[in-house]
Amino acid sequence: MFRIALRMLAGDTGKYLALVLGLAFSTTLIVQQGSVFTGLMRRAATQVESVPQADIWVMDGATRYFDERRAIEDTAVQRVRGVDGVEWAEPIFFGMGTAQMPDRTFASVQIVGVDRAARLGLADRFEDGRPEAIAEPDAVYWDHLNLDIYKQVRTGTTLEINDRRARVVALASAPRIFLSTPTVYTTYQRALAYSPGTRKRLTFVLVKVKPGHDHGEVAARIAAATGLGAKTRETFFWDTVFFYLKNTGIGINFGLTVLLGFIVGAAVAGQTFFTFIMENSRHFAALKAMGLSNRTLVLMVLLQALAVGVLGWGLGVGAATLFGHNITDRSVVAFLLTPQLLAISFLGTLVTVLLAGGISVRRVVAVPPAVVFR
Amino acid sequence: MTTTIVPSPLRTAVDVSGLRKGFSTGRTRIEVLRGVDLHARGGEILLLVGPSGCGKTTLLTLIAGLLDPDAGSVKLWGQALEALNAEEKTAFRKEQVGFVFQQFNLIPTLTIRENAAIPLLIRGLSQKQALDRAGAMLEKVGLGNRLTERPGKLSGGQQQRVAIARALVGDPKLLICDEPTASLDGETGAQVMEILRSNALQSERCTIVVTHDQRIFKYGDRIAQMRDGVVESMQDAPQSASVRAIAPAALG
Numbered sequence: 204m205f206r207i208a209l210r211m212l213a214g215d216t217g218k219y220l221a222l223v224l225g226l227a228f229s230t231t232l233i234v235q236q237g238s239v240f241t242g243l244m245r246r247a248a249t250q251v252e253s254v255p256q257a258d259i260w261v262m263d264g265a266t267r268y269f270d271e272r273r274a275i276e277d278t279a280v281q282r283v284r285g286v287d288g289v290e291w292a293e294p295i296f297f298g299m300g301t302a303q304m305p306d307r308t309f310a311s312v313q314i315v316g317v318d319r320a321a322r323l324g325l326a327d328r329f330e331d332g333r334p335e336a337i338a339e340p341d342a343v344y345w346d347h348l349n350l351d352i353y354k355q356v357r358t359g360t361t362l363e364i365n366d367r368r369a370r371v372v373a374l375a376s377a378p379r380i381f382l383s384t385p386t387v388y389t390t391y392q393r394a395l396a397y398s399p400g401t402r403k404r405l406t407f408v409l410v411k412v413k414p415g416h417d418h419g420e421v422a423a424r425i426a427a428a429t430g431l432g433a434k435t436r437e438t439f440f441w442d443t444v445f446f447y448l449k450n451t452g453i454g455i456n457f458g459l460t461v462l463l464g465f466i467v468g469a470a471v472a473g474q475t476f477f478t479f480i481m482e483n484s485r486h487f488a489a490l491k492a493m494g495l496s497n498r499t500l501v502l503m504v505l506l507q508a509l510a511v512g513v514l515g516w517g518l519g520v521g522a523a524t525l526f527g528h529n530i531t532d533r534s535v536v537a538f539l540l541t542p543q544l545l546a547i548s549f550l551g552t553l554v555t556v557l558l559a560g561g562i563s564v565r566r567v568v569a570v571p572p573a574v575v576f577r
Numbered sequence: 578m579t580t581t582i583v584p585s586p587l588r589t590a591v592d593v594s595g596l597r598k599g600f601s602t603g604r605t606r607i608e609v610l611r612g613v614d615l616h617a618r619g620g621e622i623l624l625l626v627g628p629s630g631c632g633k634t635t636l637l638t639l640i641a642g643l644l645d646p647d648a649g650s651v652k653l654w655g656q657a658l659e660a661l662n663a664e665e666k667t668a669f670r671k672e673q674v675g676f677v678f679q680q681f682n683l684i685p686t687l688t689i690r691e692n693a694a695i696p697l698l699i700r701g702l703s704q705k706q707a708l709d710r711a712g713a714m715l716e717k718v719g720l721g722n723r724l725t726e727r728p729g730k731l732s733g734g735q736q737q738r739v740a741i742a743r744a745l746v747g748d749p750k751l752l753i754c755d756e757p758t759a760s761l762d763g764e765t766g767a768q769v770m771e772i773l774r775s776n777a778l779q780s781e782r783c784t785i786v787v788t789h790d791q792r793i794f795k796y797g798d799r800i801a802q803m804r805d806g807v808v809e810s811m812q813d814a815p816q817s818a819s820v821r822a823i824a825p826a827a828l829g
């Protein structure tokens with residue numbers, strides 16, 4: 204009888220399509236919007252992820268997330284190196300600056316300064332130029348994030364950053380960050396020169412933990428020994444993501460879109476399924492007259508519901524994946540399809556079809572088989 | 578060889594006594610069946626006739642155990658229906674009862690072979706076995722060359738033949754037909770009754786046909802006349818003797 208159930212469903216082409224497409228639509232919306240959302244949220248902490256060699260980030264003790272930075276003393280690097288379990292520690296500088304463009308317009312830029320020897324945090328993908336020339340005087344990499352407004356800057360362009368000369372030796376291509384400020388990569392010393400100020404100018408100390416040591420424990424030891432803040436890479440990443448989630452409303456705004464789409468898709472699919480079952484209630488009654496048990500009837504209807512659910516979900520995920528298929532961490536559009544999203548969308552679809560199936564099946568079971576004689 | 582034997586005495590198959598059934602609609606209550614007594618035998622076609630609204634369909638639903646009576650009893654081959662719970666009644670119908678409805682009640686999205694196979698699928702036979710047997714049954718009702726078509730492509734008479742194949746495919750002991758020819762023209766109705774007559778008769782099987790259609794009276798063995806919720810009289814059908822003469826061939 205289960206094959207018959209599926210044949211009944213597929214035979215009603217119009218409703219079958221409406222059902223599957225309705226569910227596919229709501230799935231696409233959940234998965235696509237969800238992926239854009241996770242993609243964007245990941246960008247909030249891209250820079251933490253982009254130094255995979257560092258197990259621990261050391262910072263000012265009051266720092267809550269990546270974009271909130273207070274400089275620490277340069278001597279912190281030495282002190283961190285002395286902590287048990289630390290394999291190596293290197294400085295990195297993050298700061299803002301103003302770049303005077305060749306056409307006399309200017310751009311706010313993010314300055315990243317890395318240790319010349321360790322090169323930790325330096326861009327490693329390039330569109331153009333001579334990356335090895337970073338050691339030459341005034342050399343910088345320029346990352347215009349694929350934004351057209353900054354494309355006037357090329358390899359060989361000379362800029363002024365905070366009134367100091369900078370020569371672009373290569374165009375970098377790093378994963379996109381949350382903001383649309385271009386990034387200027389240079390050596391640590393040159394970055395300090397671009398950012399005149401107090402004796403405290405070090406932003407973070409990047410730490411590699413010795414094999415066999417627990418990252419969390421070493422981070423706690425560093426914090427205790429130096430009086431600074433120390434977070435594992437994962438903690439820092441998630442602290443940053445959740446800071447934006449909590450404080451920007453981006454989560455709620457995306458959530459509302461997704462919820463609305465889900466409700467519309469689910470309502471359409473649920474209503475269509477209910478109509479389908481009601482239109483067939485006479486046939487179900489005939490089957491009951493012929494001796495079909497209520498148990499089998501319930502299973503048949505739930506199978507029909509599950510069948511459209513799984514198919515609709517599959518198509519929806521397919522469509523969303525197609526949408527995200529050319530999107531990388533360098534693209535303007537963000538897209539990150541996580542297993543959690545797949546699970547959530549599947550659960551959403553499952554709840555929809557089981558609810559519709561459950562409501563419909565109650566009605567069908569209540570239809571007395573004697574109606575087939577009417 | 579002409580010495581085929583009509584099973585005799587024919588066993589009582591359906592034994593209805595003192596059956597009462599009423600329906601409440603809002604404040605009013607109508608007593609539809611007011612003490613029905615009826616006996617039908619294995620191997621016969623019993624026609625149930627009477628004016629519209631006298632309770633024929635209601636009686637059928639009670640005999641099939643689709644509704645419960647207010648009073649009285651229905652015994653099928655000695656088994657009292659009131660002694661069975663709802664599940665047991667459903668199981669009884671699954672094994673023993675076939676239905677033919679006025680409105681055919683075929684599932685339009687299935688092929689006619691799938692439709693005819695349904696009673697066997699409900700019994701849990703494999704898809705292949707069920708479809709094979711349904712195909713053979715459709716062959717018997719003259720639709721062997723249209724197995725994979727959908728009911729909508731067929732004429733009314735052909736659809737009713739599919740319904741008969743579906744009703745008979747599980748070889749039920751009781752065959753219940755409510756106005757099987759009412760949606761058909763005279764000639765098609767006669768064809769359907771011929772098919773019913775030649776396929777439904779088995780020594781054990783009892784066929785009850787509700788009808789208004791005088792032209793098909795000759796296909797019955799006996800006629801029960803209903804009026805106002807009771808069976809008023811019972812008589813042999815016209816030409817029943819001659820019709821019965823063809824029965825033994827079908828008794829197999």
Ligand SMILES: Nc1ncnc2c1ncn2[C@@H]1O[C@H](COP(=O)(O)OP(=O)(O)OP(=O)(O)O)[C@@H](O)[C@H]1O
Nearest residue numbers: 600601602607609628629630631632633634635636
């Ligand atoms: N479920 C029900 N609820 C209320 N009234 C009902 C119900 N079933 C039947 N009736 C009423 O019982 C009466 C007899 O109905 P039934 O269908 O048994 O008559 P019938 O002899 O088959 O008539 P017809 O020849 O028109 O088919 C009718 O008045 C009908 O309205």
Ligand SMILES: [Mg+2]
Nearest residue numbers: 633634635755
């Ligand atoms: Mg009737």
